[in-house]
Amino acid sequence: MSTELVIQLNTLLAAMILLTSFALLVQRRMFAILHIFAWQGFFLGLSTAVIGFATGEHHLYISSLLTLVMKVILLPYILYTLIHKLKIHREIESVMNTPATMLAGIGLVIFSYHLTAPVRQLSTLMTRSTLAVALATVMLGLLMMVTRRHAVSQIIGFLAMENGLFFAATSATYGMPMVVELGVALDLLIAAFIFGIFFFHINTTFDSLDVEQMAKLKEGD
Amino acid sequence: MTLHPMGIELLQLILLPLLAPAFVGWVKIVKCRMQGRTSPGLLQPYRDIRRLFIKDVVLADNASWIFRVTPYLAFGVILMTAGIIPLISVDLPLAATADIIALVMLFAIVRFFTALAGMDIGTAFGGMGSSREMMISSLAEPAMLMAIFTVSLASSSTSLTQMVSVMANGHFMIRPSLAFSLIAFILIALAETGRIPVDNPATHLELTMIHEAMILEYSGRYLALIEWAGMMKLMVFFSLGIAAFLPWGIAGSGDPLSLLLRGLFFVAKLAVGGVVMVLIETGLAKMRIFRLPEYLGSAFLLATLGMIAFFILE
Amino acid sequence: MSPLDIAGFSVLLLLGGALCAMLLSRFERMLVPAAFSLATLASLATATAGFLAVLQGTNHAATVAMGLPGLPFNLRLDPLAGFFLVVIGLLSTFVSLYSIGYLRAYLGKRPVTRLVVCYLLFLAGMSLVVLADDAYFFLLAWELMAASSYFLVMYEDEQAANRRAAFLYLLVAHVGAIAILLAFGIMAGLTTGGASFSNYTFDAMRAGALSPGWAAGAFFLAFFGFAAKAGVIPLHVWLPEAHPVAPSNVSALMSGIMLKTSIYGMMRVAFDLLHGFPWWWGGIVLCFGLVSAVMGVLYALMQHDLKRLLAYHSVENIGIILIGLGLSMIFTSFNFQSLAALALVASLYHTLNHALFKGLLFMGAGAVIHATHEKNMEEMGGLIHLLPWTSALFLVGCISIAGLPPFNGFVSEWLTFQALLLSPALPHPLLKLLVPLAASLLALTGALAAACFVKAFGVTFLGAWRGHRKKEQIGEVAFSMRLGMLLAALSCLALGVLPTLVMGWMDTVPLKLCGARIATSAGRFGWLWLTPYSHERASYSGPVVFFGLIAVVAATYLLLHVRRTAIRRAPLWDCGFERITPRMQYTATAFAMPIRRVFGFFFSIREQLELISPQNHPVMADSLHFRLRVRDRFWNWFYEPLSDIAFWIARRVGRLQQGRIQIYLLYSFVTLIVLLAFLG
Structure with missing residues (x-):
């Protein structure tokens, strides 16, 4: 496989990751969000493997595998069962003003392109152009957490942010050291369990996973 | 022996109006199969047009000249675009008449006059159709321009023949920007040609009509021309998509055999495109009109992402 | 005869015509065709002068020893001025022809002499703005244009709304004029540092160089001033008020050409007087252009007064012109000359x-x-x-x-x-x-x-x-x-x-x-x-x-x-509904409804639905009343806070007013001492 083809493939995968980030931002249905998240993980894993192949850094294969297992299978499965158990799979979220959110998202992508411009000039890695996408994915995840009202979609926003960070690591430095990556993966898994427990508590207390309800906790004046 | 470019031009101008009803017939056939119905056959649109041409015209009392001119104008403008879009050759003398932006504006003339014709009689339906049509078009236009812009980045040109030559001759690259703008273009084309999920060409249910509401008062040859122009518009949009995104096999020499082969290839591409459209139409339901900003917003988003992907990644 | 001579001749013709019209106010029936035929001729001459100037591509300059001693009027006709003379001349030719018939309706109902005089002065003022080659004469011509157009807007002054609109116009025009004055002050005062009158010529400003900060200050003051006259959002509010109340031939001139003189001013200041600027100047112009274009057309869609609708469209089109101008400035700052030329031509073409x-x-x-x-x-x-x-x-x-x-x-x-x-x-x-x-x-x-x-x-x-x-x-x-x-x-x-x-x-x-x-x-x-x-x-x-x-x-x-x-005429069909009346047609409000909903954020909309029914029955209604009020958001966002601040300051300043003559004398005395202390 020639280097040029690898770069093009990686570009395509980066574009797909960006697309899935936007899809997460505007999708209303719970299960669809979950599916998109799984796809994002899939593209991320594939991209890691492609970079690993091209650079000969074989530890990237392991991270790729880890990503695939964690983010395509395990985390979506956990969230899936959670959604089932809490009987919220029919819920459709009222997303605030979709076109405005989209425009804000586009603005963030352009902003992150602007931010990463100096790095792009310094770096010699073949993945340097995808750094902007990685940063944009982080920001879009954060934007998703800000605009969503439902706890589950906020968690997915958080996980998408983590995807972005991981992608940033591979495109900026061909991945973090193995130990760090393993640690992060474990953290994520634990986070998912803790979120699950929180969801149950929030759901039993407020009879809903709408985080707006938590405003009730504020002391009345 | 080679055909003179002007001859090819003329060929395209004849081909489009003749093929357009067959294309619509093909779409109907596929759709019927898909939904388990029997189809009326490939030739039904021709029969419809013929029937309408034979019938006398009934014109409302207060119809003005705008109402009577519009069908001719709609037909004429769409026919003109057939001479501009490269269907089977890039060697068209009139292709320089309009680049892709001007081409979109030519469609806008048709829409402008059709909307005026809708208001000419003074019925509530006509006004409603015009109002909705103009709303949809005003949301579709920015997305359309963005998609055009993204495509033009690759060939650094907005002239269609140039785009076709550059794309078809350059070496193959995976371009996410083009993929994104293709999806955006499909979404917009569905809106501009009044297909599901934006408008239902088969409906006459009062509250869901858009295009049909505007042309409700037409009859006889006026209606025939408008319907025919509509069919041609559908095919022109497909040709535009083919020229911009799948330009392989358009450019070539002018000898008749090669032209025939390219013509067949073009028809094959159209047929596949028709199937794709039927898949989309069967899979989706018509949207509520105030969901359309989101729909067209996503088209805009995709086109913009294409542009961004071009600058960031390619 | 050089183009400048022709242009000068036509201005003299207009000014002389205005003078004669004042004397001939008794014979209005004759005055109208005579004066407007004269205006048509003069406008044609203006257009010819501009056309020749652009065609030749050379500068023609002249100095007229009029006005204050030591401050002669400098005139210059270069291609840019020539282009705008064509814009002015061409449209005013058509409008003057139109006015002959249009003003016939006013004859006998109200005195038209004032309208005729102001119309001629207005045309002369616009030509002079474009021809002026020093700050002093430019502002003089600018004021002639503003004052005469104020009286034209005020023409039907028996209605309070018209007087208010005219006042608003005058106010915005003068706030703008002050900004332009300050911009010229910066350019004239800081170029060579001296205090000679010759600094006020545009030639001196061209020759001088400003530090980047002062240059930006001068440009944006001038931009603000011209933008106020051009109706760039958020300074557009006078436009939809003033245009509808003026007679239609005057609104055609105001919207068609008067706004363009401020485009001329921006181009003159940016490309000619100040040269060499960073890209963000163009970026800001571009942004204002975009906002004006989009908001202008959205507000226009909500109007159902025909002339008001057109007035908002002027805001939109000024926006489009500014997009071209801003882009041209961006290209210029990066030294892409031919691209800058393309954007500038687009902008100028749209102006015309x-x-x-x-x-x-x-x-x-x-x-x-x-x-x-x-x-x-x-x-x-x-x-x-x-x-x-x-x-x-x-x-x-x-x-x-x-x-x-x-x-x-x-x-x-x-x-x-x-x-x-x-x-x-x-x-x-x-x-x-x-x-x-x-x-x-x-x-x-x-x-x-x-x-x-x-x-x-x-x-x-x-x-x-x-x-x-x-x-x-x-x-x-x-x-x-x-x-x-x-x-x-x-x-x-x-x-x-x-x-x-x-x-x-x-x-x-x-x-x-x-x-x-x-x-x-x-x-x-x-x-x-x-x-x-x-x-x-x-x-x-x-x-x-x-x-x-x-x-x-x-x-x-x-x-x-x-x-x-055969074509058979028949009553309209409308899906078989028979008793259709003109009142059932789609109205302008209904037509704009989908867009009003989609872009609702940009308007302040108040909708009221009132059901009038016997015994307040929710279903059996006698009649329904629907009231809709769509307002320009800039009133609440921008102007209401501004007017609050102005009143607040006015109240503070009002305390100075004591009503006793000694106090006022004291104020004068203190001012005198302070001035002497600083300047002596």
């Missing part, structure tokens, strides 16, 4: 086009109001049968302003698009991504403008009559009015069909301002093909589109009429 089609539309609106005595579109309808000429000419204006080929609005918008799409050449990464978004906003503007003019034309001219007057009382307007509109419409068509020739003619303007010409690339393939950058990049052919359309439509028509089929 807007003058013509907006003039045409205002004249058309005037004709409609003249014939129907209605201002509200909701009370019109079906006029295409009653006013066949006016409606056809108005339609030409609508198509032009909606940017549809083969008319002129399309050409300039298309050129602007081409300039915007050439932005990937820019070396700045952020601009590369943001300028295409600007292009998509321009596309949105164009499409919304088309929607708006479908509404304006459809509700006013199509359908059935729904006004109060009897249909039989409405007839076609006077010949001279039709002639004025017809000439404007023909110019719109000519500018749309033959852009290559026009661009070849105006080539000297970008050559002087940006240092590059585009006619060589634009007209490489003759007058038939327009290829603004290169023929591989993009091309358009106005003649082929125009004649092709005619040919195809005619061929279709003839082919279908080989066999004669």
Whole structure:
């Protein structure tokens, strides 16, 4: 496989990751969000493997595998069962003003392109152009957490942010050291369990996973 | 022996109006199969047009000249675009008449006059159709321009023949920007040609009509021309998509055999495109009109992402 | 006779005409045709002078020893000034012709002398603004233009609303004038540092160099001042108030040309007086242009007063012109001369086009109001049968302003698009991504403008009559009015069909301002093909589109009429609903409803639905009342806080007022001492 083809493939995968980030931002249905998240993980894993192949850094294969297992299978499965158990799979979220959110998202992508411009000039890695996408994915995840009202979609926003960070690591430095990556993966898994427990508590207390309800906790004046 | 470019031009101008009803017939056939119905056959649109041409015209009392001119104008403008879009050759003398932006504006003339014709009689339906049509078009236009812009980045040109030559001759690259703008273009084309999920060409249910509401008062040859122009518009949009995104096999020499082969290839591409459209139409339901900003917003988003992907990644 | 002589002659003609008109106020019936024929002639001369100046591409300067001692009037006619003289001359020729018929309606009802005098002074003032070559004379001409137009807006002054509108106009114009004065002050005062009067000539400003900070200060003060006059959002509020209340020929001039003088001012200051600027100046101009374009057309869609609607469209079109100007400045700052020239030509072309089609539309609106005595579109309808000429000419204006080929609005918008799409050449990464978004906003503007003019034309001219007057009382307007509109419409068509020739003619303007010409690339393939950058990049052919359309439509028509089929007239069908009345037509409000909902955020909308029913029964209603009020948000966002602050300050300052003469003397005394201490 020639280097040029690898770069093009990686570009395509980066574009797909960006697309899935936007899809997460505007999708209303719970299960669809979950599916998109799984796809994002899939593209991320594939991209890691492609970079690993091209650079000969074989530890990237392991991270790729880890990503695939964690983010395509395990985390979506956990969230899936959670959604089932809490009987919220029919819920459709009222997303605030979709076109405005989209425009804000586009603005963030352009902003992150602007931010990463100096790095792009310094770096010699073949993945340097995808750094902007990685940063944009982080920001879009954060934007998703800000605009969503439902706890589950906020968690997915958080996980998408983590995807972005991981992608940033591979495109900026061909991945973090193995130990760090393993640690992060474990953290994520634990986070998912803790979120699950929180969801149950929030759901039993407020009879809903709408985080707006938590405003009730504020002391009345 | 080679055909003179002007001859090819003329060929395209004849081909489009003749093929357009067959294309619509093909779409109907596929759709019927898909939904388990029997189809009326490939030739039904021709029969419809013929029937309408034979019938006398009934014109409302207060119809003005705008109402009577519009069908001719709609037909004429769409026919003109057939001479501009490269269907089977890039060697068209009139292709320089309009680049892709001007081409979109030519469609806008048709829409402008059709909307005026809708208001000419003074019925509530006509006004409603015009109002909705103009709303949809005003949301579709920015997305359309963005998609055009993204495509033009690759060939650094907005002239269609140039785009076709550059794309078809350059070496193959995976371009996410083009993929994104293709999806955006499909979404917009569905809106501009009044297909599901934006408008239902088969409906006459009062509250869901858009295009049909505007042309409700037409009859006889006026209606025939408008319907025919509509069919041609559908095919022109497909040709535009083919020229911009799948330009392989358009450019070539002018000898008749090669032209025939390219013509067949073009028809094959159209047929596949028709199937794709039927898949989309069967899979989706018509949207509520105030969901359309989101729909067209996503088209805009995709086109913009294409542009961004071009600058960031390619 | 040099072009400057011709221009000077025509100004003298106008000023002399104004003087004579004052003396001849007794013979109004004769005065109107005489004065406006004179104005037509003078305007024609102005246009000729400008045309020759642009064609020759040389500068003509003169100094007139008038005015204050030591401060002579400096005049100069260069290609840029010449271009704007053409804009002024061309439209005022048509409008002056139109006025002959239009003012006949006023004769005997109210004194027209004031209108005639101010009209002539107004024309003279606009020409002088463009010809002035020093700050002093420029401001003098600027004030002549502002004052005379104020009296024109005030013409029908018995209504309080008109007086308020005129006052608002005067206020904004003067806030702007102060800013322009300050900008000139900076440029004159800081260039050479001396306090000689000769610093006030534009030549001295051209020669001098400012530090970047002061240059930015001067430019943005001038931009603010000119923007106030041009109606750039958020300084646009006077426009939709003043244009509708002025007589229609005056609104045509104000909207068509007076706004353009401020575009002239911006170009003069940016490209000529200050030279060399960073890209963000252009970026800011571009942003203001975008906001004005999009918001202008959105507000226009919500109007149902025909002239108010057109006034908001002026805001939109000024925005489009500024987009071209800002882009040209961006390209200039990165030294892309030929791209800058393209953007500048797009901007100038749109200036000319807007003058013509907006003039045409205002004249058309005037004709409609003249014939129907209605201002509200909701009370019109079906006029295409009653006013066949006016409606056809108005339609030409609508198509032009909606940017549809083969008319002129399309050409300039298309050129602007081409300039915007050439932005990937820019070396700045952020601009590369943001300028295409600007292009998509321009596309949105164009499409919304088309929607708006479908509404304006459809509700006013199509359908059935729904006004109060009897249909039989409405007839076609006077010949001279039709002639004025017809000439404007023909110019719109000519500018749309033959852009290559026009661009070849105006080539000297970008050559002087940006240092590059585009006619060589634009007209490489003759007058038939327009290829603004290169023929591989993009091309358009106005003649082929125009004649092709005619040919195809005619061929279709003839082919279908080989066999004669009868046309049977019948009552309208409407899905079989029989008792349809004119009141059931779609109204302008209803037409704009989807867009009002989609873009609801930009308006402050108040909707009220009142159900009037016996015993407050929720279902059995006698009648429904729907009230809708859509307001410009800038009133609450921008002006109400501003006026609150002004009143607050006024109250504070008001404490100084004691009512005792000794205190006032004390104030004067203290001021005198302070001044002596600082200056002595």
